[in-house]
Amino acid sequence: MTRVFVPRDSAARSVGADEVAERLAVLAPEVEVVRNGSRGMLWLEPLVEIETPAGRIGYGPVAPEDIDGLVAGGMLAGARDLAACLGSVEALPWMRQQQRLTFARVGVTDPLSVDDYTSYGGLRGLRQALAQTPAEVVETVVESGLRGRGGAGFPTGIKWRTVLGASADLKFVCCNADEGDSGTFADRMLIEGDPFTLIEGMTIAAYAVGASEGYVYLRSEYPDAVATLRAAIELARTEGWLGDDVLGSGSGFVFDLQVRVGAGAYICGEETSMLESLEGKRGMVRAKPPIPALQGLFGLPTVVNNVLSLATVPTILANGAEAYASYGVGRSLGTSVFQLGGNVARGGIVETAFGITLGELVNDFGGGTSSGRPIRAVQVGGPLGAYLPTEQFDLPMDYEAFAAAGAMVGHGGIVVFDETVNMAAMARFAFEFCAAESCGKCTPCRVGAVRGVETIDRIVAGDNREKNLVVLGDLCDLMTDGSLCAMGGLTPLPVRSAVRHFGKDFGS
Amino acid sequence: MTSEVVAASSVPAPGRAVRVREIATELRGLRGSLIPILHAVQEELGYVDQPDVPVIADVLNLSVAEVHGVVTFYKDFRRTPAGRTVVAICQAEACRSVGAVELAEHAKRRVGCGFGETTYDGRITLDEVYCFGNCALGPAVQVGERLHGRVTAARLDALLGDAR
Numbered sequence: 001m002t003r004v005f006v007p008r009d010s011a012a013r014s015v016g017a018d019e020v021a022e023r024l025a026v027l028a029p030e031v032e033v034v035r036n037g038s039r040g041m042l043w044l045e046p047l048v049e050i051e052t053p054a055g056r057i058g059y060g061p062v063a064p065e066d067i068d069g070l071v072a073g074g075m076l077a078g079a080r081d082l083a084a085c086l087g088s089v090e091a092l093p094w095m096r097q098q099q100r101l102t103f104a105r106v107g108v109t110d111p112l113s114v115d116d117y118t119s120y121g122g123l124r125g126l127r128q129a130l131a132q133t134p135a136e137v138v139e140t141v142v143e144s145g146l147r148g149r150g151g152a153g154f155p156t157g158i159k160w161r162t163v164l165g166a167s168a169d170l171k172f173v174c175c176n177a178d179e180g181d182s183g184t185f186a187d188r189m190l191i192e193g194d195p196f197t198l199i200e201g202m203t204i205a206a207y208a209v210g211a212s213e214g215y216v217y218l219r220s221e222y223p224d225a226v227a228t229l230r231a232a233i234e235l236a237r238t239e240g241w242l243g244d245d246v247l248g249s250g251s252g253f254v255f256d257l258q259v260r261v262g263a264g265a266y267i268c269g270e271e272t273s274m275l276e277s278l279e280g281k282r283g284m285v286r287a288k289p290p291i292p293a294l295q296g297l298f299g300l301p302t303v304v305n306n307v308l309s310l311a312t313v314p315t316i317l318a319n320g321a322e323a324y325a326s327y328g329v330g331r332s333l334g335t336s337v338f339q340l341g342g343n344v345a346r347g348g349i350v351e352t353a354f355g356i357t358l359g360e361l362v363n364d365f366g367g368g369t370s371s372g373r374p375i376r377a378v379q380v381g382g383p384l385g386a387y388l389p390t391e392q393f394d395l396p397m398d399y400e401a402f403a404a405a406g407a408m409v410g411h412g413g414i415v416v417f418d419e420t421v422n423m424a425a426m427a428r429f430a431f432e433f434c435a436a437e438s439c440g441k442c443t444p445c446r447v448g449a450v451r452g453v454e455t456i457d458r459i460v461a462g463d464n465r466e467k468n469l470v471v472l473g474d475l476c477d478l479m480t481d482g483s484l485c486a487m488g489g490l491t492p493l494p495v496r497s498a499v500r501h502f503g504k505d506f507g508s
Numbered sequence: 509m510t511s512e513v514v515a516a517s518s519v520p521a522p523g524r525a526v527r528v529r530e531i532a533t534e535l536r537g538l539r540g541s542l543i544p545i546l547h548a549v550q551e552e553l554g555y556v557d558q559p560d561v562p563v564i565a566d567v568l569n570l571s572v573a574e575v576h577g578v579v580t581f582y583k584d585f586r587r588t589p590a591g592r593t594v595v596a597i598c599q600a601e602a603c604r605s606v607g608a609v610e611l612a613e614h615a616k617r618r619v620g621c622g623f624g625e626t627t628y629d630g631r632i633t634l635d636e637v638y639c640f641g642n643c644a645l646g647p648a649v650q651v652g653e654r655l656h657g658r659v660t661a662a663r664l665d666a667l668l669g670d671a672r
């Protein structure tokens with residue numbers, strides 16, 4: 001039976017993938033329609049793939065109203081002479097030029113098929129881990145060089161070592177799937193496209209540190225991801241991948257996990273705020289120390305890691321620390337899952353070794369703006385990340401190189417703006433967002449952000465411009481130095497970079 | 509400023525309290541159960557009403573102030589019923605780069621209410637959201653349960669027209 005793939009990813013669904021799948025089922029009841037994850041070439045969604053002896057042939061973007069014509073034209077037999085035909089999907093330059101390790105299965109498999117999962121390499125990492133001691137697993141992760149993908153870039157293995165060394169009857173693994181940054185969607189696509197990988201990664205983490213309970217804190221703005229992950233957890237329990245004797249290894253290793261849905265607070269992506277929220281409280285940031293590794297959820301030792309950090313662990317265990325560390329540059333080892341969004345011609349997921357330049361990502365993969373106008377700025381790393389002009393496009397994607405340039409890689413989101421953007425408005429928005437999302441614990445953040453909005457308004461209105469630019473600088477210093485967490489501490493990054501690189505928009 | 513139109517909840521007050529207590533009792537075994545309980549109440553009853561707060565506090569053995577503090581901290585929890593269709597427009601950076609602010613202005617004019625408000629006929633609630641993770645296909649708009657990508661003003665009008 002011919003197999004046809006139509007993604008179930010929510011980005012694909014947002015442009016008609018469900019209607020495409022429904023129409024196909026009516027027109028060609030003889031084919032099997034598989035709802036895969038998305039390949040991450042989002043400008044081609046809905047991307048329909050036909051399995052043929054010559055590999056999977058892609059068609060896209062396919063609007064629901066195109067389906068009848070495509071089927072009549074021989075799409076289901078893999079006809080290559082149709083305008084929408086892209087040829088072999090895996091041979092497309094966008095795919096070929098990536099190194100997909102974390103995203104190896106996303107878009108390829110049926111996300112909720114346990115058979116697909118195991119036949120495409122799933123569980124190899126977990127089996128490997130269970131054959132080692134917890135301390136060996138931790139050291140493998142240390143040696144791989146994996147750093148947290150949630151933003152701060154802290155070495156994952158070192159964090160795990162601390163949790164392993166803490167003695168307690170109960171420890172937790174908490175996955176941060178709050179993905180609040182604008183321009184980031186890799187956590188969502190991984191969960192919707194290959195949820196078992198996250199489950200496997202969390203299970204390995206639990207084994208490595210001696211935890212028995214896991215929580216995934218998933219934002220409420222992602223209902224499809226919530227549903228997919230819950231379904232995957234059910235399946236994993238049925239398969240014995242989770243539960244009282246994980247993988248039936250007889251080792252007595254017990255682990256289970258559950259999804260907790262966020263409630264629309266950006267600050268709950270900050271790890272201690274997330275823990276408060278998981279405890280059923282307001283998302284007030286905690287002072288550190290104590291660090292969550294020692295006193296985390298309910299005061300017990302807790303691993304907190306981003307989705308991508310955890311989902312990368314299975315490939316590290318399966319293929320070895322060295323294989324992973326052979327990718328990347330400097331202290332940024334392995335691959336990172338970059339996300340191209342905003343005003344970009346070819347938006348989507350680019351998983352590649354660290355060290356690729358910003359320009360290569362935005363121009364070569366992204367193809368410039370979608371409006372066709374010149375690029376003016378890109379924001380890297382979410383709402384707390386810097387705005388960079390095209391002059392900085394030769395910056396390598398590397399934690400240290402970005403920090404040295406007054407910017408941050410963060411969660412790897414890159415948002416493109418064309419020449420119509422008003423950077424004073426974007427700087428104002430950064431303050432507005434901080435004012436709205438601040439947890440309220442410290443004054444520089446809570447009050448400073450409100451003052452920031454007012455100050456920018458005065459600068460733009462030409463009211464004591466020079467003096468107010470100084471006020472703005474002082475305010476940024478105060479927020480940087482006097483904030484408990486990076487919400488207040490990093491909001492100056494987008495603001496300052498906007499003033500520095502795009503001073504014209506502030507009336508100079 | 510929500511509208512005065514109250515899409516009458518199907519569960520009357522005394523019945524509501526009983527139901528809220530049942531939901532809270534059913535879920536209180538979870539660790540940190542308050543937020544799952546509030547989500548469940550809102551999902552079934554449409555919003556978290558002020559009289560629900562002491563009921564939940566009682567079941568969880570928390571103070572009313574604590575529960576109230578949580579309800580008001582999180583944007584997701586509505587204190588009044590929403591309109592029949594909730595239209596949520598992403599206003600975060602990536603969607604801004606492709607016209608989400610202008611789209612929102614259009615929507616407000618067209619619907620006749622602002623963000624966080626409901627039309628007088630109780631038909632539509634307009635909300636702002638900061639990122640649906642659809643940043644490569646913006647502007648992103650959620651209508652009811654459905655997410656839409658690349659939403660132009662014309663497309664939004666069509667979606668609003670469908671929202672009864």
Ligand SMILES: Cc1cc2nc3c(=O)[nH]c(=O)nc-3n(C[C@H](O)[C@H](O)[C@H](O)COP(=O)(O)O)c2cc1C
Nearest residue numbers: 148149150176178179180269270271305306309486
């Ligand atoms: C305001 C703020 C928001 C954050 N949002 C997220 C988020 O959405 N997802 C995430 O994984 N980390 C987020 N972080 C970083 C977390 O605090 C934490 O560093 C991370 O979850 C640790 O996991 P990792 O080491 O695997 O990156 C945020 C931090 C701050 C200050």
Ligand code: SF4
Nearest residue numbers: 439441442445485488
């Ligand atoms: S910097 Fe802002 S968000 Fe962070 S703890 Fe202080 S008030 Fe809360």
Ligand code: FES
Nearest residue numbers: 598603640642643
């Ligand atoms: S910024 Fe609008 S969906 Fe992400």
